[in-house]
Amino acid sequence: MSLKNQKHYTIPVFIPELACPFQCVFCDQRKISGHQESPLPEEVRRTIEDHLSTIPYEESYVEIGFFGGNFTGIPASMQESYLSVAVEYLKRGIIKGIRLSTRPDYISPEKLKMLKAYGVSCIELGAQSLDEDVLRLSGRGHKLEDIVRASRLIRQEGFSLGLQMMLGLPGDSPEKALLTARKIVDLGADNTRIYPTLVIKGTKLEQMYLKGKYRPLELNEAVCQARAVAEIFEAAGVNIIRMGLHPSEGLISGEYLVAGPYHVSFRELVQTEIWNAILKPLASGSGKVITISVAPCELNAAVGYNARNKKELLQSFQKVRFISDPLLKGRQFIADYN
Numbered sequence: 001m002s003l004k005n006q007k008h009y010t011i012p013v014f015i016p017e018l019a020c021p022f023q024c025v026f027c028d029q030r031k032i033s034g035h036q037e038s039p040l041p042e043e044v045r046r047t048i049e050d051h052l053s054t055i056p057y058e059e060s061y062v063e064i065g066f067f068g069g070n071f072t073g074i075p076a077s078m079q080e081s082y083l084s085v086a087v088e089y090l091k092r093g094i095i096k097g098i099r100l101s102t103r104p105d106y107i108s109p110e111k112l113k114m115l116k117a118y119g120v121s122c123i124e125l126g127a128q129s130l131d132e133d134v135l136r137l138s139g140r141g142h143k144l145e146d147i148v149r150a151s152r153l154i155r156q157e158g159f160s161l162g163l164q165m166m167l168g169l170p171g172d173s174p175e176k177a178l179l180t181a182r183k184i185v186d187l188g189a190d191n192t193r194i195y196p197t198l199v200i201k202g203t204k205l206e207q208m209y210l211k212g213k214y215r216p217l218e219l220n221e222a223v224c225q226a227r228a229v230a231e232i233f234e235a236a237g238v239n240i241i242r243m244g245l246h247p248s249e250g251l252i253s254g255e256y257l258v259a260g261p262y263h264v265s266f267r268e269l270v271q272t273e274i275w276n277a278i279l280k281p282l283a284s285g286s287g288k289v290i291t292i293s294v295a296p297c298e299l300n301a302a303v304g305y306n307a308r309n310k311k312e313l314l315q316s317f318q319k320v321r322f323i324s325d326p327l328l329k330g331r332q333f334i335a336d337y338n
Protein backbone atom coordinates (compact mmCIF):
# COMPACT_ATOMS: atom_id res chain seq x y z
CA MET A 1 0.00 0.00 0.00
CA SER A 2 1.43 3.41 -0.91
CA LEU A 3 2.25 5.86 1.88
CA LYS A 4 -0.41 8.23 0.55
CA ASN A 5 -3.19 5.68 0.98
CA GLN A 6 -2.11 4.53 4.42
CA LYS A 7 -4.15 5.67 7.36
CA HIS A 8 -2.10 7.82 9.68
CA TYR A 9 -2.10 7.23 13.44
CA THR A 10 -0.18 9.05 16.12
CA ILE A 11 -0.02 7.27 19.45
CA PRO A 12 -0.12 10.15 21.95
CA VAL A 13 1.99 10.10 25.07
CA PHE A 14 1.36 13.12 27.30
CA ILE A 15 4.18 14.59 29.33
CA PRO A 16 2.57 17.43 31.37
CA GLU A 17 4.20 20.75 32.02
CA LEU A 18 6.46 19.57 34.87
CA ALA A 19 9.43 20.74 32.85
CA CYS A 20 8.10 24.17 32.05
CA PRO A 21 10.08 27.00 33.57
CA PHE A 22 7.32 29.46 32.70
CA GLN A 23 3.61 29.59 33.13
CA CYS A 24 1.97 30.84 30.00
CA VAL A 25 -1.12 32.81 30.99
CA PHE A 26 -3.49 30.47 29.16
CA CYS A 27 -2.00 27.15 30.16
CA ASP A 28 -2.69 24.43 32.58
CA GLN A 29 -1.56 21.46 30.56
CA ARG A 30 -2.74 18.97 33.14
CA LYS A 31 -6.30 20.19 32.84
CA ILE A 32 -6.21 20.66 29.06
CA SER A 33 -4.75 17.26 28.26
CA GLY A 34 -6.62 15.45 31.02
CA HIS A 35 -3.30 13.99 32.22
CA GLN A 36 -2.05 14.89 35.66
CA GLU A 37 1.31 13.16 36.14
CA SER A 38 4.32 12.45 33.93
CA PRO A 39 4.22 8.76 33.01
CA LEU A 40 6.90 6.24 33.93
CA PRO A 41 8.65 4.57 30.96
CA GLU A 42 6.71 1.33 31.69
CA GLU A 43 3.49 3.31 31.44
CA VAL A 44 4.62 4.72 28.10
CA ARG A 45 5.14 1.16 26.89
CA ARG A 46 1.68 0.19 28.12
CA THR A 47 0.10 3.18 26.36
CA ILE A 48 1.85 2.23 23.12
CA GLU A 49 0.80 -1.43 23.42
CA ASP A 50 -2.81 -0.46 24.22
CA HIS A 51 -3.00 1.70 21.11
CA LEU A 52 -1.27 -0.87 18.92
CA SER A 53 -3.85 -3.46 19.97
CA THR A 54 -6.56 -1.31 18.35
CA ILE A 55 -4.64 -0.17 15.24
CA PRO A 56 -4.16 -2.23 12.06
CA TYR A 57 -0.52 -1.11 12.23
CA GLU A 58 0.77 -3.35 9.46
CA GLU A 59 -1.33 -1.42 6.95
CA SER A 60 -1.00 2.00 8.58
CA TYR A 61 1.51 4.77 9.06
CA VAL A 62 1.96 4.85 12.82
CA GLU A 63 3.98 7.36 14.82
CA ILE A 64 4.53 7.85 18.53
CA GLY A 65 4.09 11.47 19.66
CA PHE A 66 5.30 12.95 22.94
CA PHE A 67 3.01 15.90 23.57
CA GLY A 68 1.86 18.21 26.23
CA GLY A 69 4.79 20.11 27.63
CA ASN A 70 8.37 20.95 27.11
CA PHE A 71 9.91 17.64 26.14
CA THR A 72 13.42 18.94 25.54
CA GLY A 73 13.30 20.78 28.87
CA ILE A 74 13.02 17.65 31.00
CA PRO A 75 16.30 16.09 32.19
CA ALA A 76 18.20 14.42 29.34
CA SER A 77 18.12 11.06 31.16
CA MET A 78 14.31 11.22 31.33
CA GLN A 79 14.05 12.16 27.65
CA GLU A 80 16.27 9.20 26.79
CA SER A 81 14.26 6.80 28.95
CA TYR A 82 11.07 7.76 27.09
CA LEU A 83 12.74 7.76 23.69
CA SER A 84 14.44 4.41 24.25
CA VAL A 85 10.98 2.84 24.63
CA ALA A 86 9.73 4.50 21.42
CA VAL A 87 12.83 3.70 19.37
CA GLU A 88 12.41 -0.04 20.04
CA TYR A 89 9.12 0.07 18.12
CA LEU A 90 10.80 2.08 15.38
CA LYS A 91 13.61 -0.45 15.02
CA ARG A 92 11.14 -3.32 14.86
CA GLY A 93 9.33 -1.52 12.05
CA ILE A 94 6.07 -1.35 14.03
CA ILE A 95 6.03 2.44 13.97
CA LYS A 96 7.40 4.70 11.24
CA GLY A 97 8.27 7.83 13.19
CA ILE A 98 8.65 9.59 16.52
CA ARG A 99 7.46 13.16 16.99
CA LEU A 100 7.40 15.50 19.95
CA SER A 101 6.34 18.99 20.93
CA THR A 102 8.47 21.42 22.85
CA ARG A 103 9.31 25.07 23.49
CA PRO A 104 11.33 27.07 20.97
CA ASP A 105 13.83 28.24 23.59
CA TYR A 106 14.71 24.64 24.49
CA ILE A 107 16.24 23.71 21.16
CA SER A 108 20.00 23.55 20.70
CA PRO A 109 22.35 21.66 18.35
CA GLU A 110 23.22 19.27 21.23
CA LYS A 111 19.58 18.52 22.02
CA LEU A 112 18.83 17.93 18.34
CA LYS A 113 21.78 15.57 18.05
CA MET A 114 20.37 13.43 20.86
CA LEU A 115 16.86 13.44 19.36
CA LYS A 116 18.24 12.39 16.01
CA ALA A 117 20.16 9.52 17.60
CA TYR A 118 16.82 8.21 18.93
CA GLY A 119 15.13 8.43 15.55
CA VAL A 120 12.91 11.46 16.20
CA SER A 121 11.60 12.65 12.83
CA CYS A 122 9.35 15.61 13.58
CA ILE A 123 9.65 18.41 16.14
CA GLU A 124 6.68 20.64 16.80
CA LEU A 125 7.26 23.98 18.45
CA GLY A 126 4.56 25.72 20.42
CA ALA A 127 5.10 29.00 18.61
CA GLN A 128 1.57 30.26 19.43
CA SER A 129 2.18 33.69 17.87
CA LEU A 130 4.90 35.33 15.86
CA ASP A 131 4.09 38.74 17.25
CA GLU A 132 6.46 40.00 19.93
CA ASP A 133 3.75 41.78 21.95
CA VAL A 134 1.42 38.79 21.94
CA LEU A 135 4.26 36.55 23.12
CA ARG A 136 5.06 38.97 25.94
CA LEU A 137 1.43 39.50 27.02
CA SER A 138 0.88 35.74 27.01
CA GLY A 139 3.77 35.16 29.40
CA ARG A 140 5.56 32.87 26.97
CA GLY A 141 8.97 33.74 28.37
CA HIS A 142 10.65 33.61 24.98
CA LYS A 143 10.92 35.95 22.05
CA LEU A 144 10.19 35.81 18.39
CA GLU A 145 13.89 35.34 17.64
CA ASP A 146 13.84 32.08 19.65
CA ILE A 147 11.16 30.69 17.32
CA VAL A 148 13.10 31.79 14.23
CA ARG A 149 16.39 30.36 15.49
CA ALA A 150 14.88 27.05 16.64
CA SER A 151 12.96 26.62 13.37
CA ARG A 152 16.15 27.13 11.35
CA LEU A 153 18.11 24.64 13.45
CA ILE A 154 15.37 22.02 13.19
CA ARG A 155 15.16 22.42 9.41
CA GLN A 156 18.95 22.43 9.01
CA GLU A 157 19.21 19.16 10.91
CA GLY A 158 16.69 17.55 8.58
CA PHE A 159 13.74 17.15 10.97
CA SER A 160 10.23 17.81 9.84
CA LEU A 161 9.11 21.10 11.46
CA GLY A 162 5.76 21.77 13.10
CA LEU A 163 4.78 25.25 14.28
CA GLN A 164 1.62 25.43 16.36
CA MET A 165 -0.32 28.67 16.60
CA MET A 166 -3.09 30.06 18.79
CA LEU A 167 -5.88 32.49 18.00
CA GLY A 168 -7.17 35.20 20.30
CA LEU A 169 -4.28 35.41 22.75
CA PRO A 170 -3.93 38.62 24.78
CA GLY A 171 -2.91 41.43 22.39
CA ASP A 172 -3.76 39.36 19.32
CA SER A 173 -5.91 40.53 16.39
CA PRO A 174 -7.16 39.02 13.12
CA GLU A 175 -4.38 40.85 11.28
CA LYS A 176 -1.71 39.51 13.64
CA ALA A 177 -3.11 36.00 13.21
CA LEU A 178 -2.68 36.29 9.44
CA LEU A 179 0.87 37.61 9.86
CA THR A 180 1.67 34.71 12.19
CA ALA A 181 0.37 32.20 9.63
CA ARG A 182 2.43 33.82 6.84
CA LYS A 183 5.58 33.78 8.99
CA ILE A 184 4.99 30.13 9.86
CA VAL A 185 4.92 29.41 6.13
CA ASP A 186 8.08 31.49 5.59
CA LEU A 187 9.89 29.59 8.35
CA GLY A 188 9.36 26.43 6.33
CA ALA A 189 6.89 24.60 8.58
CA ASP A 190 5.75 21.23 7.25
CA ASN A 191 2.78 21.09 9.60
CA THR A 192 0.80 23.15 12.05
CA ARG A 193 -1.97 23.01 14.64
CA ILE A 194 -4.42 25.84 15.17
CA TYR A 195 -5.82 26.35 18.66
CA PRO A 196 -8.33 29.01 19.67
CA THR A 197 -7.44 30.37 23.12
CA LEU A 198 -9.69 29.14 25.92
CA VAL A 199 -9.93 30.46 29.48
CA ILE A 200 -9.11 27.50 31.71
CA LYS A 201 -9.77 27.42 35.45
CA GLY A 202 -6.80 28.26 37.63
CA THR A 203 -4.79 30.06 34.92
CA LYS A 204 -3.62 33.65 34.91
CA LEU A 205 -5.90 34.21 31.95
CA GLU A 206 -8.86 33.38 34.17
CA GLN A 207 -7.83 36.22 36.50
CA MET A 208 -7.44 38.57 33.54
CA TYR A 209 -10.85 37.53 32.25
CA LEU A 210 -12.56 37.91 35.61
CA LYS A 211 -11.06 41.40 36.00
CA GLY A 212 -12.28 42.36 32.53
CA LYS A 213 -8.74 42.60 31.16
CA TYR A 214 -9.15 39.83 28.60
CA ARG A 215 -11.98 39.11 26.21
CA PRO A 216 -11.99 35.65 24.61
CA LEU A 217 -13.00 35.28 20.97
CA GLU A 218 -16.61 34.42 20.24
CA LEU A 219 -16.97 31.05 18.55
CA ASN A 220 -17.82 32.65 15.19
CA GLU A 221 -14.78 34.97 15.41
CA ALA A 222 -12.51 32.01 16.14
CA VAL A 223 -14.00 30.04 13.23
CA CYS A 224 -13.54 33.01 10.83
CA GLN A 225 -9.94 33.56 11.91
CA ALA A 226 -9.18 29.84 11.70
CA ARG A 227 -10.64 29.75 8.20
CA ALA A 228 -8.42 32.65 7.08
CA VAL A 229 -5.22 31.12 8.46
CA ALA A 230 -6.18 27.64 7.23
CA GLU A 231 -6.46 29.02 3.71
CA ILE A 232 -2.92 30.44 3.98
CA PHE A 233 -1.58 27.07 5.17
CA GLU A 234 -3.46 25.07 2.55
CA ALA A 235 -2.22 27.34 -0.25
CA ALA A 236 1.36 26.86 0.96
CA GLY A 237 1.02 23.08 1.39
CA VAL A 238 1.43 23.19 5.19
CA ASN A 239 -0.40 20.19 6.67
CA ILE A 240 -2.94 21.25 9.31
CA ILE A 241 -2.81 18.39 11.78
CA ARG A 242 -5.42 19.76 14.13
CA MET A 243 -7.84 22.65 14.62
CA GLY A 244 -9.22 23.07 18.12
CA LEU A 245 -8.21 21.39 21.35
CA HIS A 246 -8.55 17.66 21.78
CA PRO A 247 -11.72 17.11 23.81
CA SER A 248 -10.52 15.99 27.23
CA GLU A 249 -13.14 15.01 29.78
CA GLY A 250 -12.74 18.22 31.78
CA LEU A 251 -13.32 20.32 28.70
CA ILE A 252 -16.36 18.39 27.51
CA SER A 253 -18.02 18.52 30.93
CA GLY A 254 -17.11 22.20 31.25
CA GLU A 255 -15.39 21.47 34.58
CA TYR A 256 -12.21 23.31 33.57
CA LEU A 257 -13.55 25.67 30.96
CA VAL A 258 -14.34 29.18 32.19
CA ALA A 259 -14.93 30.88 28.83
CA GLY A 260 -13.85 30.86 25.22
CA PRO A 261 -14.67 29.36 21.83
CA TYR A 262 -14.60 25.66 22.66
CA HIS A 263 -16.45 23.31 20.34
CA VAL A 264 -15.94 19.54 20.05
CA SER A 265 -16.21 19.80 16.26
CA PHE A 266 -14.18 22.96 15.75
CA ARG A 267 -12.45 21.64 12.65
CA GLU A 268 -15.80 20.77 11.04
CA LEU A 269 -17.04 24.29 11.76
CA VAL A 270 -14.01 25.75 9.98
CA GLN A 271 -14.38 23.42 7.00
CA THR A 272 -18.07 24.33 6.81
CA GLU A 273 -17.09 28.00 6.75
CA ILE A 274 -14.59 27.44 3.92
CA TRP A 275 -17.26 25.67 1.84
CA ASN A 276 -19.83 28.30 2.76
CA ALA A 277 -17.71 30.98 1.07
CA ILE A 278 -17.27 28.75 -1.99
CA LEU A 279 -20.98 27.92 -2.32
CA LYS A 280 -22.48 31.33 -1.51
CA PRO A 281 -22.30 32.66 -5.10
CA LEU A 282 -24.36 29.64 -6.30
CA ALA A 283 -27.44 31.05 -4.55
CA SER A 284 -27.85 33.58 -7.39
CA GLY A 285 -28.17 30.82 -10.05
CA SER A 286 -31.56 30.23 -11.69
CA GLY A 287 -33.60 27.04 -11.34
CA LYS A 288 -35.63 25.17 -8.74
CA VAL A 289 -33.21 22.34 -8.06
CA ILE A 290 -29.47 22.56 -7.59
CA THR A 291 -27.20 19.51 -7.61
CA ILE A 292 -23.67 20.02 -6.37
CA SER A 293 -21.05 17.33 -7.01
CA VAL A 294 -17.97 17.29 -4.79
CA ALA A 295 -15.09 14.94 -4.03
CA PRO A 296 -16.20 12.08 -1.71
CA CYS A 297 -13.91 13.21 1.12
CA GLU A 298 -15.40 16.72 0.99
CA LEU A 299 -19.08 15.71 1.00
CA ASN A 300 -19.72 16.25 4.72
CA ALA A 301 -17.84 19.55 4.83
CA ALA A 302 -19.65 20.84 1.74
CA VAL A 303 -23.08 20.01 3.21
CA GLY A 304 -21.81 21.65 6.37
CA TYR A 305 -21.94 21.08 10.09
CA ASN A 306 -25.64 20.59 10.96
CA ALA A 307 -26.24 20.88 7.19
CA ARG A 308 -25.66 24.64 7.45
CA ASN A 309 -24.57 25.12 3.82
CA LYS A 310 -27.43 23.01 2.49
CA LYS A 311 -29.95 24.89 4.61
CA GLU A 312 -28.67 28.24 3.36
CA LEU A 313 -29.02 27.14 -0.27
CA LEU A 314 -32.55 25.90 0.48
CA GLN A 315 -33.51 29.55 0.94
CA SER A 316 -32.88 30.02 -2.82
CA PHE A 317 -33.88 26.60 -4.22
CA GLN A 318 -36.75 24.16 -3.66
CA LYS A 319 -34.35 21.25 -3.62
CA VAL A 320 -30.61 21.05 -2.90
CA ARG A 321 -28.73 17.83 -3.60
CA PHE A 322 -25.09 17.10 -2.78
CA ILE A 323 -23.51 14.10 -4.47
CA SER A 324 -19.99 12.71 -4.36
CA ASP A 325 -17.98 12.41 -7.54
CA PRO A 326 -14.69 10.45 -7.26
CA LEU A 327 -13.34 12.29 -10.31
CA LEU A 328 -13.27 15.56 -8.38
CA LYS A 329 -10.30 16.47 -6.23
CA GLY A 330 -9.88 18.76 -3.22
CA ARG A 331 -12.57 21.45 -3.20
CA GLN A 332 -13.46 21.18 -6.89
CA PHE A 333 -17.20 21.06 -7.49
CA ILE A 334 -19.75 21.02 -10.30
CA ALA A 335 -23.14 22.73 -9.92
CA ASP A 336 -26.15 21.78 -12.09
CA TYR A 337 -29.36 23.80 -12.08
CA ASN A 338 -32.75 22.37 -13.18
Ligand code: SF4
Nearest residue numbers: 017020023024027069
Ligand atom coordinates in the same frame (compact mmCIF):
# COMPACT_ATOMS: atom_id res chain seq x y z
S1 SF4 B 1 5.27 26.29 27.46
FE1 SF4 B 1 3.59 24.99 26.90
S2 SF4 B 1 3.31 23.54 28.57
FE2 SF4 B 1 4.62 25.20 29.31
S3 SF4 B 1 3.22 26.59 30.35
FE3 SF4 B 1 3.50 27.31 28.26
S4 SF4 B 1 1.88 26.36 27.06
FE4 SF4 B 1 2.02 25.30 29.02
